[in-house]
Amino acid sequence: MIHCRNMMKIYKLDNEIEVIALQGLDLDVEKGELMGIIGSSGSGKSTLLNILGGLDRPSAGKLLVDGKDLLRLSDKELVKYKLETVGFVWQNNARNLLPYLTAVENVELPMLLKGRHKRERAIELLEMVGMGHRKYSRLNQLSGGEQQRIAIAIGLANNPRLLLADEPTGSVDTKTADIILDVFRTLNQQLGVTIVIVTHDTQLMKKMDRVVAIRDGKTSSEILRRRIYEEEFITQLDESEEESESHVELAVLDSAGRIQIPKDYLEGIGMNDVNKVRIELEEGQIVLKNPNLKIQEE
Numbered sequence: 001m002i003h004c005r006n007m008m009k010i011y012k013l014d015n016e017i018e019v020i021a022l023q024g025l026d027l028d029v030e031k032g033e034l035m036g037i038i039g040s041s042g043s044g045k046s047t048l049l050n051i052l053g054g055l056d057r058p059s060a061g062k063l064l065v066d067g068k069d070l071l072r073l074s075d076k077e078l079v080k081y082k083l084e085t086v087g088f089v090w091q092n093n094a095r096n097l098l099p100y101l102t103a104v105e106n107v108e109l110p111m112l113l114k115g116r117h118k119r120e121r122a123i124e125l126l127e128m129v130g131m132g133h134r135k136y137s138r139l140n141q142l143s144g145g146e147q148q149r150i151a152i153a154i155g156l157a158n159n160p161r162l163l164l165a166d167e168p169t170g171s172v173d174t175k176t177a178d179i180i181l182d183v184f185r186t187l188n189q190q191l192g193v194t195i196v197i198v199t200h201d202t203q204l205m206k207k208m209d210r211v212v213a214i215r216d217g218k219t220s221s222e223i224l225r226r227r228i229y230e231e232e233f234i235t236q237l238d239e240s241e242e243e244s245e246s247h248v249e250l251a252v253l254d255s256a257g258r259i260q261i262p263k264d265y266l267e268g269i270g271m272n273d274v275n276k277v278r279i280e281l282e283e284g285q286i287v288l289k290n291p292n293l294k295i296q297e298e
């Protein structure tokens with residue numbers, strides 16, 4: 001569904017200063033997958049989501065979504081893409097919902113933009129997200145979690161093939177976050193829609209099969225549920241200690257052979273201020289060492 005290679009996004013500020021928000025990002029998402037994207041603040045998550053949603057254009061690289069080349073779409077094609085291929089769920093409900101309309105009218109609105117108006121389908125979607133009983137409620141009569149579920153129904157109004165959600169559990173408690181994740185799971189299974197969820201929430205992350213971590217505008221690692229990892233790779237994890245872990249983290253190796261080493265690993269071997277490492281092949285393993293270590297040993 002998504003095939004992204006070496007994608008760059010550079011913002012130009014008024015004073016001619018450039019901000020590199022994405023620098024050579026690689027990402028693959030299969031059709032029908034439900035996956036997460038995590039990363040600290042400023043790592044480029046929203047930039048990526050905006051580009052996937054057709055709200056912004058990449059500066060360079062390759063990006064195919066549902067077979068469409070997002071670097072080459074004309075403005076007209078991009079409008080069609082936004083209406084038909086993707087749906088969006090924002091963290092901020094003011095961006096998802098119109099408070100003076102009822103739940104069902106809110107779901108009908110994107111349908112009207114596409115020139116179709118199907119009350120039955122809108123009600124069906126509200127039922128799918130567990131909000132059928134509140135279809136005629138105005139939004140100020142609903143809780144944050146309920147509004148978020150309606151936002152999901154709105155995102156699905158035009159039957160998109162890809163649903164993008166930016167911090168959908170950002171402003172709700174853990175219990176409500178679980179309910180919302182369950183809604184995404186059900187829709188993923190029932191409709192087969194591909195779902196990409198951006199989150200800060202590490203608890204939410206543990207409930208997904210695959211999560212991609214972004215650091216400094218680049219894909220840094222992939223966190224796979226242990227079962228998926230064992231299905232995908234022949235390697236057996238050998239340490240019983242690791243058995244207790246539900247997920248396995250793999251560093252992403254890009255086409256130029258680059259990987260990002262987690263900061264805490266470097267700090268753990270005293271390499272806070274070092275910008276070079278010794279790299280050695282030892283008994284079939286690639287080992288990175290503190291370059292100062294040898295000197296200390298000698």
Ligand SMILES: Nc1ncnc2c1ncn2[C@@H]1O[C@H](COP(=O)(O)OP(=O)(O)OP(=O)(O)O)[C@@H](O)[C@H]1O
Pocket residue numbers: 011012013019020021039040041042043044045046047048
């Ligand atoms: N429209 C813009 N103009 C200029 N710089 C931008 C713009 N949007 C984002 N940036 C910059 O790009 C970088 C990535 O921002 P982005 O919003 O994608 O990060 P994020 O991971 O979503 O952060 P957060 O979790 O805080 O929302 C940041 O340095 C940000 O300041």
